Amino acid sequence: MSRQKQKRILITGAAGFLGSHLCDRFITEGFFVIGMDNLITGDLRHIEHLFKLPNFEFYQHDVSKFVHVPGKLDYILHFASPASPIDYLRIPIQTLKVGSLGTHNLLGLAKTKGARILVASTSEVYGDPLVSPQSEEYWGNVNPVGPRGVYDEAKRFQEAMTMAYHNFHGLETRIVRIFNTYGPRMRLNDGRALPTFIAQALRGEELTVFGDGSQTRSFCYVSDQVEGIFRLLLSDYTLPMNIGNPDELTIRQIAEEIITLTGNKSGIRYESLPVDDPKQRRPDISKARQILGWQPTISREEGLERTISYFKQLSSDTLKKGDFTYYNQQ
Template identity: 75%
Template sequence: MKKVLITGAAGFLGSHLCDRFINEGFFVIGMDNFITGDEKNLYHLHNHPNFQFIEHDVTEFVSIDGELDYILHFASPASPIDYLKIPIQTLKVGSLGTHNLLGLAKAKKARILIASTSEVYGDPLVHPQTENYYGNVNTIGPRGVYDEAKRFQESITMAYHRFHGLETRIVRIFNTYGPRMRLNDGRVIPAFMGQALRGEDLTIFGDGSQTRSFCYVDDQVEGIYRLLLSDYSYPVNIGNPHEISIKEFAEEIIKLTNTHQKVVYKALPVDDPLQRQPDISLAKKILNWEPKVGREEGMKITFNYFKTFSQEDLFKSEHKDFTNHIKN
């Protein structure tokens, strides 16, 4: 049985990756320090025979007993509300954490996949964004702590690949959504859906003309899985190329939720990208991958999840002993 370590395992994407690799017959070691991850995302796995959880901060030395075949490094704050609140930890997990995991991969002779992001492109001057675009990033702006952590992460990963011959993979993740997102994480979809569920007006920053491209989580996980098992060592965009303006998207949310909220406008945050759309030609060519789930279908699933499972206090009262389960 192949063994894989997934950092950030209690996060949105990390927990879905745990499920996928278990379903593919792997033994999964999940690692998280819960700085932004949520223990409830792993509750369904705490008795699974092919799952082990380790509570640990990857910015500290990482040690795993026995053989290890693969590492997926997904430990990092991923939303502005998080990395603006904990900027130092964000920089450390992208630098020290990545260094520790690359060292572990070298020691174990394991293949490692690094979770990068479309934010390496900054506020892009090229549209759509291709992997050979170097980006337009403000290194000293408030978003720089995340953008530059990820850019450094890519650089040190390629250095280990070239200097040590390490088997590396780099995925540049574009906006992804689906069940297990947090309603309060500040990203567009949970923010809009949370406001709709609370009966609040939907908040648009700027004039709403800025664009995003949303990829459903199952499609994202499929692309990541294929990339890990591929022979390609350089960055690959994984995202949905169907672009929509934030204003149009707000109207879709109001229609989906069957609510009658108004849209209110606030100032655009510093360095917020005006366009975000992946060019996925490379993923199509080397992975035979493209997204399958349409936005209408994916949004219905996501909204139903939020309606059903967003009651945090209820969950915690029902599963208050979960933390002891996964720590032991």
């Protein structure tokens, strides 16, 4: 494919968990991929296998500052943001800035380049939901001044600004609301339940469950998530869309499944529930099914086995590093 015909895509947050998998997917699809990340939570090891390729470039840059990319751009994926409790509690101002200033900069870049932009929102826009499952029409139950507010409100503002650019400037925009996603390249100490449970189990420790473990989550394997995002980008749908796995289970159940799969003998330790921890997370994916023809295909057992296998490949020193007690059962 000639360089003139080859589609060019900018992926921010490229060295992160989801961003790096998206880089892989678009490289496979024949795109010229420009990765961008300030590495505040990303890891270059996630994308170092791409550096040797002629259709990949990387820029270390903070999108909260002015963003310039030479040449044409056909698409932008905005995935730059701290996404785990341990991160957005540690760097709350940066979290708010990347959702506001960063989104503004990238929407402006998309307008200048005539590019279509997809922004990564989150199920956290629903807060601690009063309805289940959560459909895109639900407006949410969010505490703007609670500890999670810096992330929740950054994403809600991001959606509002994206729709404003779409409605006022006619910009081609897409919004994906991502529910809990897991798989290889998750950070061991990012504060989320699944990697924490797996790391604790492999170290032979008790698994830390907050509350009585009855709060629910719905876990989507990363390749399914990437497929949904890919289809949404190339679709004609401009309103927010849920992409996640509607298979709901309790935090206690997922801990017990990991104990079984790893052969851990230490059991579960219960601690008090954090502030504003959502009681339920289950996406209504009717729109994704009808409009994109998408639904998850990887079973939880298969996805967990793949993820545990990835964690087992890490060195014992890596597995031991960090405090794996997570802040919220996200």
